Amino acid sequence: MIRVLLVHDTYLLRTALAALIGRETDLEVSSTSWPGAVATSRTLRPQVCVVDMDSPDAVGPRGIRELSRRCYEGGDGFSLLALASAGRPGPLRRAYEERALGFLSKNASPDRLVEGIRHVAKGERYVDESLGFGFLEASEMPLTRRELSVLSLAAEGASIGEIARSLCLSNGTVRNYxxxxxxxxxxxNRVDAIRISQCAGWV
Amino acid sequence: MIRVLLVHDTYLLRTALAALIGRETDLEVSSTSWPGAVATSRTLRPQVCVVDMDSPDAVGPRGIRELSRRCYEGGDGFSLLALASAGRPGPLRRAYEERALGFLSKNASPDRLVEGIRHVAKGERYVDESLGFGFLEASEMPLTRRELSVLSLAAEGASIGEIARSLCLSNGTVRNYxxxxxxxxxxxNRVDAIRISQCAGWV
Incomplete structure (x- = not known):
């Protein structure tokens, strides 16, 4: 029996997905939202965590980083299977950086999801073929970490001066970034750069 | 038997949700993406269309407007049940404007979804209680249609001059807007206005 924890922010959809996974006789599934993911993984001790990377909470303080830390450093030893959208390389890259073992497109069939769960439960890498191009894009992310910090603040509506103060830079340096x-x-222009980066899921 | 068409852009999630609805003995469900919604409704002739309003395609050319036209003017006579997020009044308002009969939060339970389908199939209005505040916010949308047009173009990265040319206005008028x-x-500032409006789902 493989214990699976499904992390998705929408109750209706995660319940539906859990019901679908739970039809398999070798899979036992629970589901939770991102804010509850770490706590639930502690009590449930799953072998596989299936995580929706498109939620803003996936990259928040109780998101994939914290879950990955528990998984690989906390000794709990579960594997991460990331659900991502093919056209958004940002979340895909983030899941890769946080050492997810499996990657599945949200447009994959339920059969592929179940197959992916069984693979990562055995410690095997599983990459959905339709995400191939997404990985190519993810590997070509053009911005540095510092540029991403500047852009994230700009996307929140911060002015040049506010970004400069927040990152301890001069106004001129922020303008150069x-x-x-x-x-x-x-x-x-700046608004267009924010739009492009948000569409790709970089910020 | 109630024929249900489920419209959601992600194959994995709509398949899961359809499987869940299909467990009910009085519901017969098919599912499709937004681009396929109108064509599928033509061949399937459902009594109820359950539509995910959070997709950008929901407000596109083959989105809710076209589906609503078929539903209320094409004589097909199905009812729309909109799935919406409580914190995003924009899509909720759009579904209301397009004469959806039912409104359900994506954080509702599957039982509520099934209940909602049965209500709208009988032509009865169905509003999920958790969306009540969302409706209040939706009714208080502060921007005029013209302001929304300006903001939508700005959010796509258009400059003041481009917006002015696109809407046949002077640069000064666009600045005033x-x-x-x-x-x-x-x-x-402008970037912050775009962010706030996108979070609310207005643009």
Whole structure:
């Protein structure tokens, strides 16, 4: 019997997905939202965590990083299977950085999901073929970590001055970063750079 | 037997949700993506369409408007049940404008979904209690249609000049609109106004 914890923010959809996984006689599934993921993994002690990477909470303080830490450093030894959208390389890259073992497109069939769960439960890597191009895009993320920090603050509506104070930089340096970001993303202007980066899931 | 068409963009999740609805002996369910919704409704002739309003395609050319037209003007006579997120009044308002008969939070239980389907199949209005506050927010949308057009273009990265040309306005008028939008949304600046409006699902 493989114990599975499904992490997805919408109750209706995670309940439906859990019911579908639970039809398999070798899988025993529970589900929770991102804010409850770490606590539930502690009590449930699953072998596999299936995580929805498209939620903003997946990259928040109780998101994939914390879950991954428990998984690989806490000695609990479960494996992560990430659900991602093919057109958004950002969350895919994030799951890769946090050492997910499996990667499945949300447009895959339920059969593939079940197959993926069984693979990662055995400690085997599982990558859905339809995510191949997404991985290519994820590997080509053009921005540095510092540029991403600047862009994230800009996307929240911070002014040049506020970004500068927040990151202990001069206004001129922030302007230079913003110009580099606009150039590297092929954007027309700052708002366009934010739009492009949000569509790709980088910020 | 009630024929149900479920419209959701992610194959894995709509398959799961359809399997869950299909467990009910009085419901017969098919599912499709937004781009396939109108064509499928033509061949399937459902009594109820359950539609996910959070997809960008829901407000696109083959989205809720077209489906609603078929439903209420095409003589097919099915009812719309909208799935929406409590914190995003924009899609909720859009579903209301397009004469959806039922409104259900995506955090509702599967039982509520099934209950909602049975209600709207009989032509009865069904509103999930947890969406009540969302309706209040939806009724208080602060921007005019013209301001929303300006903001939508700005959110796509268009400059003041591009917005002006696109809407046949002067640059000064567009600047005035942007200032009004920023003030009305309580934003710090233009980027912040875009962020606030996107979070609410207005653009």
């Amino acid at each position: 913003m110009a580099a970001i606009t150039r590297k993303t092929g954007a027309r | 942007m200032a009004a939008i920023t003030r009305k949304t309580g934003a710090r």
